[in-house]
Amino acid sequence: MARATRRYVCRECGANFPKWRGFCDACGTADSVEEETVSARPRAFGVVQGGKSRPAEMTDLSVQSMDEPRRSTGMGELDRVLGGGLVQGSAVLIGGDPGIGKSTLLLQAAARLAGAGGNVVYVSGEEATAQVAMRARRLGLDGAAVRVANANALGEIMAALDAGPVPDLLVIDSIQTVFSENLDSAPGTVAQVRACGHDLVQYAKKSGAAVFLVGHVTKDGQIAGPRVLEHMVDTVLYFEGDRSHHFRILRSVKNRFGAADEIGVFEMAEQGLIETPNPSALFLGDRDEPVAGAAIFAGMEGSRPLLVEVQALVAPSPLATPRRAVVGWDSGRLAMILAVLDTRLGLSIGQNEVYLNVAGGLRISEPAADLAVAAALLSSLSGRPLPQATVVFGEIGLSGAVRRVARAEARIREAARLGFEHAILPAGSEGKDLIRTTEIGGLDRLLGLFPLEDG
Structure with missing residues (x-):
């Protein structure tokens, strides 16, 4: 069995170095290089008998689009930021300060989509299922048909998804708590976030499920983890707001299916986030x-x-x-x-x-x-x-x-x-x-x- 190797990776840009250094030569960020353990076990994706790779299927732009390209989440402000609703097979990354309301927003959207007949799966790596249920009860969403799980291992999550029907919406809260069993590094490291994010994005593309990934942010307000994670997903949203004010702004900074820099305005209340259709007032x-x-x-x-x-x-x-x-x-x-x-x-x-x-x-x-x-x-x-x-x-x-x-x-x-x-x-x-x-x-x-x- 091949021995695991060690390398040093910048958590901001993903550049690799043979030894540790105080700053990244590629992006110039200080104190961003972290040690990473990589398994030397080969991964044979797409390999057929004889050692040759399976050829990719080619088509042209006349291929038919999806029968239902967009689906409403039940929240008009969220649909506006997404460009009109959920796109099948899309991957969305949402970040924001702790306690700003990311989990509340996604739980409300999941409950409304489930209430409209959608198949929704909510996987929490930070809260137990009883805690998610308690928060749903506080928001008046305890009757929603949302399937909830508490899991951190990527293998367990994928096995649970394969055992049931393909969900219309999959929420992973958060990507920094998920780890792959094929890697020896701890959850939240550059290697784990990159590998788990890649596998979840590929699951969205192949199954047609819309996947929401919740991301932690750094002290500078940027989504923690490698920058390549933002390149992999289709849409990047930031949930902004000041705790001294009662409103929250959901801002799109990247959207392959709609306009960037679009915003949705919500008001934080006891019953959760309330949409604000007239933010000027x-x-x-x-x-x-x-x-x-x-x-x-x-x-x-x-x-x-x-x-x-x-x-x-x-x-x-x-x-x-x-x-x-x-x-x-x-x-x-x-x-x-x-x-x-x-x-x-x-x-x-x-x-x-x-x-x-x-x-x-x-x-x-x-x-x-x-x-x-x-x-x-x-x-x-x-x-x-x-x-x-x-x-x-x-x-x-x-x-x-x-x-x-x-x-x-x-x-x-x-x-x-x-x-x-x-x-x-x-x-x-x-x-x-x-x-x-x-x-x-x-x-x-x-x-x-x-x-x-x-x-």
């Missing part, structure tokens, strides 16, 4: 009385328009180096906006302390929020609030010009649907006939809305 603050330093930004999250309140506070600083505090936006982008305002408009905002916050805990990444941030800063500096029922969006260049952004008509349409009557936007934007607009070509026109000498 959730992120908007009290708009009864305008407040200086607040601007309503009309943004886009995937294909969904989303309105959110941007709050700014400009205050005199007693320090030589004024403070900058940013929550929900890029601090480097804020520094650029402050530099443009100071240079192009002759202001001295940079000498003050600046605090910027996106209400509700949402994080904005698109440059279209530049104009809303600038409007909030000028409003706080002048002490003049924006006109009531007004939305703002647009990208600011280093020259001080305001540039047009994509999907302007969808942003305006969402604002009009929620009762907004006025929009401040870049010149030449589409959809201007839907709402009263103020076109901004440069920041000098924006400054005219907040005259500082009268503030």
Whole structure:
């Protein structure tokens, strides 16, 4: 019998090294190289008599598609993020912070799919079946026909699946707790996560079952384990949210069957996760009385328009180096906006302390929020609030010009649907006939809305 060998593998990129080192030469990550024991026992996949491999079956693009390409999970927000529902034979990886609600979301989806007549299997490697049943009872799902198992060995899981009908949905919670008996390394290591993930993805492709893999995350918020796991699956979802807020965001960062960067919004309640079909109302603050330093930004999250309140506070600083505090936006982008305002408009905002916050805990990444941030800063500096029922969006260049952004008509349409009557936007934007607009070509026109000498 061949003797097992040892090698050293980077848990981030999967690169192999003959001996341990403090950082990975391939991806540059520090303290990511781990020891891995590999069995030298050969694996004869697809080998027929005579030692030759079985040839792969070839076809063309005229092959017929599946009779039922998508199936609803019973949760509209989850279906939206998946691109319209579950795809047969797809593998989905979902990650998120501990306690954010990953298991709750999947248990609710499994129960609703089972209630619609689907065959659902829920395998938990972290909780006993009694604990899963207790959580289901708390969520009011104890009557759902979901088959539950507590197992960590991949061989036991595959044997149980082979003994019954092919499930419509298979949930593995979590992939870091599953181990293959053919490997000597511990569960959660690079080799185990890669091997178990590969076998489960192959099971999904061959059987037609939709497989959900729950993944742990690192302290940086990335899914733990080798990066190759995200390449193997069809869809990668991140469940985001702040425990101090009651909402959760399910974000798609990779989707072979739908749009990436799509989001679904849920509200955490005692009975579990509640879908939020109108997330704009959730992120908007009290708009009864305008407040200086607040601007309503009309943004886009995937294909969904989303309105959110941007709050700014400009205050005199007693320090030589004024403070900058940013929550929900890029601090480097804020520094650029402050530099443009100071240079192009002759202001001295940079000498003050600046605090910027996106209400509700949402994080904005698109440059279209530049104009809303600038409007909030000028409003706080002048002490003049924006006109009531007004939305703002647009990208600011280093020259001080305001540039047009994509999907302007969808942003305006969402604002009009929620009762907004006025929009401040870049010149030449589409959809201007839907709402009263103020076109901004440069920041000098924006400054005219907040005259500082009268503030």
